[in-house]
Amino acid sequence: MPKDHGIGASSKRREDVRFLTGRGRYTDDINLHGQTYVHFLRSDVAHGRLHKVDTSAAEAMPGVVRIFTGKDFEGVGGLPCGWQVTDRHGNPMQEPAHPVLAQGKVRHVGDPIAAVVAETAAQARNAAEAIVLDIEELPAVVDMKKALSADAPKVHDDLTSNLCYDWGFVEENKGAVDEAFARAAHVTTLELVNNRLSPNAMEPRVAVGDYNAGTDDSTLYTTSQNPHVIRLLMGAFVLGIPEHKLRVVAPDVGGGFGSKIFHYAEEAFCTFAAKQIRRPVKWTCSRSEAFITDAHGRDHVTKIELALDAENNFTALRTETYANMGAYLSTFAPSVPTWLHGTLMAGNYKTPLIYVNVKAVFTNTVPVDAYRGAGRPEATYQLERLVDKAARELGVDPVDLRRQNFVTQFPYATPVAVEYDTGDYHATMDKLLEMIDRDGFEARAAKSKADGKLRGLGINCYIEACGIAPSALVGQLGARAGLYESATVRVNATGGIVVMTGSHSHGQGHETSFAQVVADMIGVPEAQVEIVHGDTANTPMGMGTYGSRSIAVGGSAMVRATEKIINKAKKIAAHLLEASDSDIELKDGQFTVAGTDKSVAWGDVTLAAYVPHNYPLTELEPGLEETAFYDPNNFTYPAGAYACEVEIDPDTGKVRICSFAAADDFGNVINPMIVSGQVHGGLAQGIGQALLENVSYDENGQLLSASYMDYAMPRADDVPFYQVDHSCVTPCTHNPLGVKGCGEAGAIGSPPAVVNAVIDALHRGGMTHVAHIDMPLTPARVWSAMQG
Amino acid sequence: MTQVTMTVNGKAVSGTVEGRTLLAEFLREGLRMTGTHIGCDTSQCGACVVHVNGNAIKSCTALALDLDGASVVTIEGMANPDGSLSVIQQAFQDHHGLQCGFCTPGMVMSAAALLKENPKPTEAEVRAYLEGNICRCTGYHNIVKAIMAASGQDVSAIAAE
Ligand code: FES
Ligand code: FES
Numbered sequence: 017m018p019k020d021h022g023i024g025a026s027s028k029r030r031e032d033v034r035f036l037t038g039r040g041r042y043t044d045d046i047n048l049h050g051q052t053y054v055h056f057l058r059s060d061v062a063h064g065r066l067h068k069v070d071t072s073a074a075e076a077m078p079g080v081v082r083i084f085t086g087k088d089f090e091g092v093g094g095l096p097c098g099w100q101v102t103d104r105h106g107n108p109m110q111e112p113a114h115p116v117l118a119q120g121k122v123r124h125v126g127d128p129i130a131a132v133v134a135e136t137a138a139q140a141r142n143a144a145e146a147i148v149l150d151i152e153e154l155p156a157v158v159d160m161k162k163a164l165s166a167d168a169p170k171v172h173d174d175l176t177s178n179l180c181y182d183w184g185f186v187e188e189n190k191g192a193v194d195e196a197f198a199r200a201a202h203v204t205t206l207e208l209v210n211n212r213l214s215p216n217a218m219e220p221r222v223a224v225g226d227y228n229a230g231t232d233d234s235t236l237y238t239t240s241q242n243p244h245v246i247r248l249l250m251g252a253f254v255l256g257i258p259e260h261k262l263r264v265v266a267p268d269v270g271g272g273f274g275s276k277i278f279h280y281a282e283e284a285f286c287t288f289a290a291k292q293i294r295r296p297v298k299w300t301c302s303r304s305e306a307f308i309t310d311a312h313g314r315d316h317v318t319k320i321e322l323a324l325d326a327e328n329n330f331t332a333l334r335t336e337t338y339a340n341m342g343a344y345l346s347t348f349a350p351s352v353p354t355w356l357h358g359t360l361m362a363g364n365y366k367t368p369l370i371y372v373n374v375k376a377v378f379t380n381t382v383p384v385d386a387y388r389g390a391g392r393p394e395a396t397y398q399l400e401r402l403v404d405k406a407a408r409e410l411g412v413d414p415v416d417l418r419r420q421n422f423v424t425q426f427p428y429a430t431p432v433a434v435e436y437d438t439g440d441y442h443a444t445m446d447k448l449l450e451m452i453d454r455d456g457f458e459a460r461a462a463k464s465k466a467d468g469k470l471r472g473l474g475i476n477c478y479i480e481a482c483g484i485a486p487s488a489l490v491g492q493l494g495a496r497a498g499l500y501e502s503a504t505v506r507v508n509a510t511g512g513i514v515v516m517t518g519s520h521s522h523g524q525g526h527e528t529s530f531a532q533v534v535a536d537m538i539g540v541p542e543a544q545v546e547i548v549h550g551d552t553a554n555t556p557m558g559m560g561t562y563g564s565r566s567i568a569v570g571g572s573a574m575v576r577a578t579e580k581i582i583n584k585a586k587k588i589a590a591h592l593l594e595a596s597d598s599d600i601e602l603k604d605g606q607f608t609v610a611g612t613d614k615s616v617a618w619g620d621v622t623l624a625a626y627v628p629h630n631y632p633l634t635e636l637e638p639g640l641e642e643t644a645f646y647d648p649n650n651f652t653y654p655a656g657a658y659a660c661e662v663e664i665d666p667d668t669g670k671v672r673i674c675s676f677a678a679a680d681d682f683g684n685v686i687n688p689m690i691v692s693g694q695v696h697g698g699l700a701q702g703i704g705q706a707l708l709e710n711v712s713y714d715e716n717g718q719l720l721s722a723s724y725m726d727y728a729m730p731r732a733d734d735v736p737f738y739q740v741d742h743s744c745v746t747p748c749t750h751n752p753l754g755v756k757g758c759g760e761a762g763a764i765g766s767p768p769a770v771v772n773a774v775i776d777a778l779h780r781g782g783m784t785h786v787a788h789i790d791m792p793l794t795p796a797r798v799w800s801a802m803q804g
Numbered sequence: 805m806t807q808v809t810m811t812v813n814g815k816a817v818s819g820t821v822e823g824r825t826l827l828a829e830f831l832r833e834g835l836r837m838t839g840t841h842i843g844c845d846t847s848q849c850g851a852c853v854v855h856v857n858g859n860a861i862k863s864c865t866a867l868a869l870d871l872d873g874a875s876v877v878t879i880e881g882m883a884n885p886d887g888s889l890s891v892i893q894q895a896f897q898d899h900h901g902l903q904c905g906f907c908t909p910g911m912v913m914s915a916a917a918l919l920k921e922n923p924k925p926t927e928a929e930v931r932a933y934l935e936g937n938i939c940r941c942t943g944y945h946n947i948v949k950a951i952m953a954a955s956g957q958d959v960s961a962i963a964a965e
Contacts, residue, residue, distance in 0.1 A: 032897040035905025036889060036912065038839020038879035045838035138824075218843045218851060218906040218940050270841075270906030271940050303844035523904030523941045693900045693946060700943030724848035724938070732934035732944040737927070739963045762943070 022536030023753075026689035029528045031521075040268045043222035043239045048296035051224070052081050054286065055140035056299070057130040057147050058308065059122035062156035062380035062717020063169065066118055066149070069130055074146040079139030082293055083147070084131040084285070086119035092288065095279055096253040097345040098245075100494040101354050101376070104184035109376070111180075112172040114344040116254065116281045116288070122151065123171055123343035124380050125719055126308025131285055133297055156380040156717035160317060160338040163377050171343055171378040180341050180350065180376035185358040189431065193371040196332035200323035204406035209790045210394045212315035212340065212711040213704075214727055215387045217522075219270020220301040221310065225286030229294055233261050236287045240266040241276045241520050242560020245497065247552050249279040249347065255288055259552075262287075266550040269522035273701070274386040275310045276522065277562045278347035282309075307722045312711055313387020315340035316353060320398045322367075322406055330367040330421045335398060337374045339384075346385035350376060355493050356391030356481075356563075362430035363399045364441045364477045364655060365421040370431045380717040386562065388701055388763040392480040400476035400768035405787060408779070414772070415475055419445065427749075434481060436653045438746040439681060441477060447679040448475070448657040451739050460661070460674075461780065470664040471674070472777025478658065478765035481651035482757035483568030488647075500647035501565070502556035503574035505534065505581050507640035509626035511619040513538070513545045515577075518558010519570030520549050524694070524759065526566060529687040530574060533753065537578050539604040540618055556643055564757025567686060568652045568748065575752045576644035584640060588621045591632045652748045652756035656680035660769035664777050669799025671707055671774055677739040678765065683748045683756040691758045695740045698762020704730035705763075706770035710792050728792070767791060778802060808872045812837070813881025821868040827861075828852045830868035831878060839879040839909050843938070850937030853910035853917075854878045860917035862936070879909035882916065892916055892954040899959070901950035903941035910937050915951045924955050 019025040134140035157163040243264040339353035358372040407414035464471035487498035502518040531545040589607035590597035708728035747754025809818040843851035
């Protein structure tokens with residue numbers, strides 16, 4: 017019987033009611049008294065020297081309150097980068113300045129030059145058109161390898177080149193890896209591109225800055241996944257506002273997928289300008305603007321090689337990747353191709369020797385940063401495409417080759433610095449094969465053939481590291497932040513419970529799933545537990561939600577705080593029952609003296625805590641409120657096996673996804689319905705990457721895919737019903753709930769399954785010359801590849 | 805600025821608009837009815853879908869001025885008269901057809917229009933109909949399932965959750 021409440025139940029989401037009735041409160045729904053509107057005038061050239069910004073005509077336009085340019089931000093901090101990578105030679109990465117409004121140069125199409133604040137949005141837009149710019153256009157660098165040539169134009173004049181860093185991992189292993197390749201019985205090599213994507217949360221970014229001159233307090237309402245991080249970065253590094261004078265609110269947020277982690281110029285601008293003009297300042301991003309300002313994702317160009325011995329054991333892996341940083345370092349950009357990518361190159365396999373080289377490159381394009389999966393999709397894609405190619409070259413079953421090389425002993429220390437605590441890769445593979453009826457594939461392929469189509473099956477594995485943590489480790493690796501999470505549990509006198517969490521929900525359903533955990537621990541109805549998030553004024557300092565960390569890190573903090581509550585409540589109950597607190601048991605909201613029928617209810621204890629007439633005041637403070645900060649001692653390692661079946665129309669090269677199956681091990685699951693939904697969404701994004709989506713620049717740095725007319729988002733008829741399963745469970749060994757993370761798996765595991773399936777279909781159709789096609793596998797690309 | 809009057813969710817409303825004011829803007833800014841969302845500027849995403857005189861339209865493509873006298877229904881008008889969720893809304897909750905909720909108003913409005921013209925749509929028909937509604941969160945699985953369930957079809961055979 018599936019559970020009907022608490023941990024493990026598919027409780028329906030309470031937040032749905034407001035979203036389904038139009039009562040959500042997203043940032044753009046917030047309007048403050050006396051509010052002004054800002055429009056940013058942005059560079060329409062990719063690279064240029066900014067000689068003059070003449071705002072005089074614009075200032076005279078109707079409704080204009082004030083126009084800001086880079087000059088107004090001299091002496092104000094730039095946007096900080098939150099992660100410093102050290103290169104192969106022990107030197108820090110090159111880290112350019114990132115002004116809020118352009119100073120001296122513009123470096124990508126979309127770089128903000130001036131900001132017009134006016135009474136209405138239309139007036140701000142109109143006035144921006146009257147600003148006269150004198151920009152000397154410079155040659156742009158777009159292609160990463162060209163950007164590294166000696167005579168390439170420099171994105172940042174004060175840096176020595178366009179190379180941000182040249183990272184080697186593990187540098188000490190390089191020699192041993194090369195030797196293993198020299199000894200290999202077989203080497204498989206693959207060059208591939210991990211295509212640049214635009215995250216495209218459906219809610220465009222919005223910022224509303226407000227300033228209270230009476231108290232000298234600033235407030236920013238913003239579409240963020242992590243309001244405390246924004247408060248710290250913006251307050252401390254950009255505007256110099258101490259945290260106690262700055263409140264950041266991220267109310268209902270319409271999806272993030274990484275793009276709303278970062279601190280953006282518009283947030284700092286609205287906060288800054290509101291204080292300058294003493295009126296609220298609101299910015300609402302248009303979709304066209306989002307394409308040229310929201311950080312992009314992926315954009316890696318990689319050569320990867322696998323060495324195998326005569327028995328087909330993997331003996332070494334070597335990769336060389338060029339990773340696009342864009343024009344500036346977005347908040348966590350340097351960590352993505354390094355620590356979130358290199359550390360995952362072992363995958364599910366016991367390859368003993370691995371060397372990863374990453375060159376991060378500045379180009380005249382929008383900054384690139386974490387997007388759903390962040391580094392781990394890139395690692396998985398390379399590895400799982402490569403292993404498939406190796407199997408084909410060796411003439412062995414791709415599933416068997418994987419199984420032969422699976423890690424089976426846990427904990428397992430990889431040669432790339434992480435330790436998998438637990439897992440069972442055979443179990444998820446077995447489950448997957450059971451789900452997909454592999455034996456029936458030939459019959460389905462024959463049917464497709466009769467219809468004039470080519471059918472293929474792609475299978476792959478993935479592992480990811482999520483719940484990003486622990487602080488001490490990430491500090492050594494260059495993070496300029498801690499990665500704990502926090503929760504305050506406040507129990508009210510009549511027994512209601514409010515959890516104030518540092519995690520942030522922008523679609524993940526924390527208001528429901530977090531409440532399930534606390535309700536289960538105490539034994540009260542879920543409706544008695546309220547989850548508060550997204551406002552620095554009423555939540556403890558937290559790091560927010562990304563990297564599939566909410567339940568693993570934020571949930572753990574909440575469990576710890578709830579344990580403290582239960583411990584204290586037991587002491588109060590012991591006093592009321594005249595028993596020893598070690599004899600008190602809590603079950604279904606009742607405190608009982610073990611082995612007796614003496615009990616008090618949860619509500620009696622909570623009332624006593626706040627009306628302490630009969631209360632052990634000499635030993636215990638009144639009240640029932642506890643806070644915990646949880647800093648995990650490892651990542652969690654969800655893993656699984658994915659399969660995709662495709663049909664290709666040989667006349668057009670169009671690929672249709674016939675079926676997609678995902679067998680995941682997420683450890684213990686709090687709400688299976690929500691977890692499945694997370695996987696579904698990730699799969700659509702991975703399928704989108706594999707078949708449809710591509711951010712495309714021309715050689716002058718003009719963005720060609722700058723609207724939904726040109727950027728192909730997956731739509732309902734591009735995807736099938738998915739089969740998802742998370743019944744294989746190896747609980748995480750180091751967090752109290754035994755949970756892993758589930759938010760990114762779908763996006764990480766699915767692209768190689770799709771591409772493997774297409775290659776399989778082509779080979780079955782006799783086109784054995786096609787070793788690889790780069791994503792997205794558009795009809796044109798597939799058709800061209802078929803022609804040879 | 806010109807005065808327009810229309811019926812929104814059964815109530816007479818009026819306000820002043822410019823010639824360029826879109827229906828979506830009039831609803832959100834003029835009437836402060838923020839349930840209708842704006843997710844793009846090329847009429848592609850469908851977050852803004854409302855019903856005008858019984859037809860589903862993208863409210864970012866209609867000028868408020870042109871709709872003087874029209875009858876408009878938005879997401880705020882979709883619940884049952886007693887405030888409980890309508891069949892479609894309830895199906896979205898039951899089948900987890902929403903995550904961040906941003907595309908949801910448009911999805912519900914499109915779903916209602918679909919079921920009016922096609923009371924028992926197949927999976928393929930639902931997917932084809934939603935061509936103009938983008939969701940980045942759900943992967944569409946549970947949206948399609950919810951709409952089929954709202955039409956009274958048995959969806960229990962569709963993969964769990
Ligand atoms: S806002 Fe109307 S279609 Fe996107
Ligand atoms: S639920 Fe977030 S876009 Fe659809």
